[in-house]
Amino acid sequence: MRKQIIMLPGDGVGREIMEGAKAVLNAVAGEYHHEFIFHEHAIGGDAIDRYGIPLPEETVKACGSADAVLLGAVGGPKWDDVEAAKRPERGLLGIRKSLGLFANLRPVTGFSSLVHSSPLKTEIVDGCDILIVRELTGGLYFGTPSERRDGGNSVVDTLRYTRLEIERIVEKGFESAMMRNGRLTSVDKANVLESSRMWREVVNEKAQHYPDVEVEHLLVDAAAMKLITNPKQFDVIVTENLFGDILSDEASVLTGSLGMLPSASVRTDGVGLYEPVHGSAPDIAGQDIANPLGMILSSAMMLRHSFGMEDEAEEIERAVNDTLEAGFHTADLDLKKGRIVGTQEMAKKVIENLSTKSISNAICSS
């Protein structure tokens, strides 16, 4: 198959991890006789530096007509004082919104060779396998903040959801649970927020259509606690935008590092955007020490969800597993044994663990 892939490396470690993922995809393309054509575009601080805005129109256009989009990360201290509307993060929110990517799928899968790298007890993390389904284009992130009032001492952010927005993400949660172990935990703050009460109503309505799915409601504060004390109670978690953001970084502790988590930002059909859960990690950028596996596993999600390439996706996931089993890992994983390797070497090890070490036929343009 021939596929057009947009790469948005962005800022900080974004470019380093993107290089690793591209090398892995090139190797897979060679092995399966696919042609992946990469085009790079600007987003975030990189776009601010080059074009004065975090999301140039031509980036949006290119993404809209591509087969899939890979995104590294955006943001960093360099742009922290930029006015709110032009911050790098606005570029990320803008591309998600303009492509209509309302569902962010964040699998939290523990690799058995990494159980000792989590600060949590082995018996708690061993075998955990959770999918967080995070609403991505609504809620507090997309309210219009008020001007500062009362001499700059008062401000309002609005948390708004329409029933339709809740229905489609809740459906995604149920559909995901049907394809996994049939358990759905809806996380909200229905004891305080009206938006959460509507959320709970929708979940209960939709539950009628999915009799095979066992539904549980949890308040977000308790969910945060249970996520690290009894993670194996969870199968699919569906939740609103900000809760999903916070819970997924917390859940990464189960896997040993934030650098391990991939994600897919999708809509019902059409283009998908694949991005690791972590940010631009300015504290380690430019040192070739970032963990590229969240990005590499995101590219596996792209092959599966956007291109229907299940075998290829599984092969990357297996190669990642075998690489970790062989003891290779980046410095963020706190393991007493094995060998610490850099970002590019880690990607190389993954490639060596693919079935054949074929030379790529992928083409890189622009």
Ligand code: NAD
């Ligand atoms: P971060 O996720 O960038 O980093 C948090 C911690 O995790 C840091 O100590 C970092 O070194 C570590 N870490 C993250 N990714 C890693 C990797 N691949 N390998 C090894 N260690 C890794 O969060 P932050 O420091 O709060 O934010 C930094 C910037 O990133 C901010 O500007 C923020 O807005 C932005 N951000 C962007 C995204 C995104 O583009 N999707 C996500 C989160 C944060």
Ligand code: IPM
């Ligand atoms: C993420 C990030 C983003 C979010 C920021 C950078 C806007 O934290 O992808 O998890 O909160 O969605």
Ligand code: MN
């Ligand atoms: Mn986040």
